[in-house]
Amino acid sequence: MSATLAFSASVKAQENEPLQEVSIALGSQVLNVTYPWLMMPVALGYWRDEGYDVNVVGVQGSLQGLQMMASGGVDLVQFNSSVLIQANVENGISARGVMGNGVIDWGLGVKEDGPIQSIDDLKGKRIGIVSLATGGVPMLRALLRQNGIDPDRDVNIVAVGAGTQALQALRSGQVQGLMFWQSALTSFENAGTELRILRDPEWREMPDFTLGTLQSTIDEDPEMIEAIVRGANKATLFAMTNPECVRRIHWEHFPSTKPTGADTETLEQWDLNLLNAQLDTMRSAYELHGGELLGYVDPDAFVGIQEFLYDSEMIGDTIDTDELVIHREGFFEATNDFDHEEIIESAKNCDVMGSSQS
Structure with a gap:
C-alpha cells in the first residue's frame, strides 16, 4: 500500500x-x-x-x-x-x-557593502528585531555587552516585524542592523540584499x-x-x-x-x-x-x-x-x-x- x-x-x-x-x-x-x-x-x-x-x-x-x-x-x-x-x-x-x-543560529545582519564591519561600529545605531518579545533579545543584548556596548544607552533596539517589512527597514536606513535567526537572514539574502553576519561563534554549540x-x-x-x-x-x-x-x-x-x-x-x-x-x-x-x-x-x-x-x-x-x-x-x-x-x-x-x- x-x-x-x-x-x-x-x-x-x-x-x-x-x-x-x-x-x-x-x-x-x-x-x-x-x-x-x-x-x-x-x-x-x-x-x-x-x-x-x-x-x-x-x-x-x-x-x-x-x-x-x-x-x-x-x-x-x-x-x-x-x-x-x-x-x-x-x-x-x-x-x-x-x-x-x-x-542558536541568530545573527546580526548588516549591509555587506556598508560601513559597519564589526559590533563596535553599531554604537549609536538602530538595530531591528522581529519583536521585543522574542527570545533573540537576550542574545542581542548579551552580544552587545560582550563588545563593550551598553544595550540600553549606546544603541536603539526596535521591533521591525518580519519579512519584507524588516528588510525594508534596513534598506531604507531606518535601522543599520537586523537581529534574526539564520533562515530569516537567508530570506533577506534571497531578496537580493548581501549581508555581513555578525555573531558569537560559540552560539552554535x-x-x-x-x-x-x-x-x-x-x-x-x-x-x-x-x-x-x-x-x-x-x-x-x-x-x-x-x-x-x-x-x-x-x-x-x-x-x-x-x-x-x-x-x-x-x-x-x-x-x-x-x-x-x-x-x-x-x-x-x-x-x-x-x-x-x-x-x-x-x-x-x-x-x-x-x-x-x-x-x-x-x-x-x-x-x-x-x-x-x-x-x-x-x-x-x-x-x-x-x-x-x-x-x-x-x-x-x-x-x-x-x-x-x-
Missing part, C-alpha cells in the same frame, strides 16, 4: 472518532516552510493518526507564546532556550523542554529552539505530549530525508505561505534555501543532544547557555538544568517508536502528494 493510500485509510478509520484538540504557539507569525516539524505533521496527518487535531498558532515571539501557555491559552510552545531558562529561573514557571529543534510545555500538562496528559513529539519526530525525519518534497507539500497544503515576487523556479529555490538553513540547525541540535534519538533534549546541553545568560546579567540566578527538561521514564524512546524506514522511503518517493486534501 502506498503512503497516500495508507494515509487515506488511516483517516477514514478515524472519521467517527473524536479528535482531541491541541494548540501549539510558535514564536513567529510567518508559518513558512522553515518549521517542518510543526507544519508537516498537519499536512501529512501524523498527529491526526495519533488522535489529535493540532492547531499551530503564530505569535509575536517566544515570550508571548510562554505567556499564553502559562495562562492556559495553548498547550505547548515553540520557544528559544533563553525564554525556557528565564521562565524557570526568573518567573517561577515550570516549563519543560520536550523536544530539541535547533541550536548551545541549544536554542525547543518545543516545551508546562509540568502540569505533562502530569495531566503525558500521552498527548508523547504523541505530539512523536509526530514532530516523524516530520523531522521526513524533512531531513527530502527537503524538496517538504517544499512541495508545504506549498500545496499552505498555499498562502508561498512566496511571491519572482518566477516559480526562483521562488522554489528561495524556499529551499530557507528550509536547508533550518535543517542545518536542526541537524546541529540532533548532534548536540546526543545524535541518537530524534528530538532528545539533553539537560547538560543547557549548562553553557545558562552560564552565558547569567554572565550577561540576563538572569539573576541559576538552577540545575535537569529542571528544564521533561523527566518521564522512556519518554524519548517512545517518541522515536515508529517505523523510521517507512518514513524515509515515503520521503524519498514523495508519494504522499495529494494526501493533504484527503
